Amino acid sequence: MVPRAADRAARRETILTAAVRVFARRGFAAARIEDVAREAGVAKGSVYLYFDSREELLRAAFEGLAARSAQVLEEAAAGEAPAARRLAAMVRAVLALLARERELALVLLDVWSADRAAGPQPLDLAAFYREYRAAVAALLAEAARDGAALPVDPERHAAVLVGAIEGCLLQWLVDPSVELTGLTEPLLRLLVPGDGAPA
Structure with a gap:
């Protein structure tokens, strides 16, 4: 149970870090969840498991x-x-x-x-x-x-x-x-x- 929680926290941080990179590179208004997922190396649906929106x-x-x-x-x-x-x-x-x-x-x-x-x-x-x-x-x-x-x-x-x-x-x-x-x-x-x- 503890490793799973740690893995979830690490995955969330990976997605968040990727989002900041994408927002900085493309601009917040132009960035899409698909871009964040690609940057994080995860499926688009995985982003939505942690965050509802940009x-x-x-x-x-x-x-x-x-x-x-x-x-x-x-x-x-x-x-x-x-x-x-x-x-x-x-x-x-x-x-x-x-x-x-x-x-x-x-x-x-x-x-x-x-x-x-x-x-x-x-x-x-x-x-x-x-x-x-x-x-x-x-x-x-x-x-x-x-x-x-x-x-x-x-x-x-x-x-x-x-x-x-x-x-x-x-x-x-x-x-x-x-x-x-x-x-x-x-x-x-x-x-x-x-x-x-x-x-």
Whole structure:
């Protein structure tokens, strides 16, 4: 029984990974379940055993990224180091995570930039960003209370910091000459107040 459950989990992950590759290569709107099945090396019916639709595949991929991101945010919030250092560590971890998730980042950009007049968006990216900004703002507020940070408005500074990370991500996605992780320390020096910037 345990091996069967493990096999099912592995097959589901194989299909999900294949879906992300197909969505990144073809674009979400043009991708078909048949394409995902071919990429995963399974029959089309096998995909439907795990996922009811392309939208469900997309949501599952996004939820996986959101869970990995949430873990990074939780680790930063729960650490014992000064808040500014935890914020710097969080920024490093987020950029490293995004660097490993290039295809999924391309898919999310594709979905976000699609014609929103065609209907409701399949993902709640706004909620994702609200949680992200809230975690950054909490660390900034804590750093200010510790006296280790320049006076900033935590919510607005958090929006600027998250926007800078996303801007770095966008440049990396559209210009192969940009190295995402190489932008980490410059970004920290500019936007993480206090003693968070040194590696």
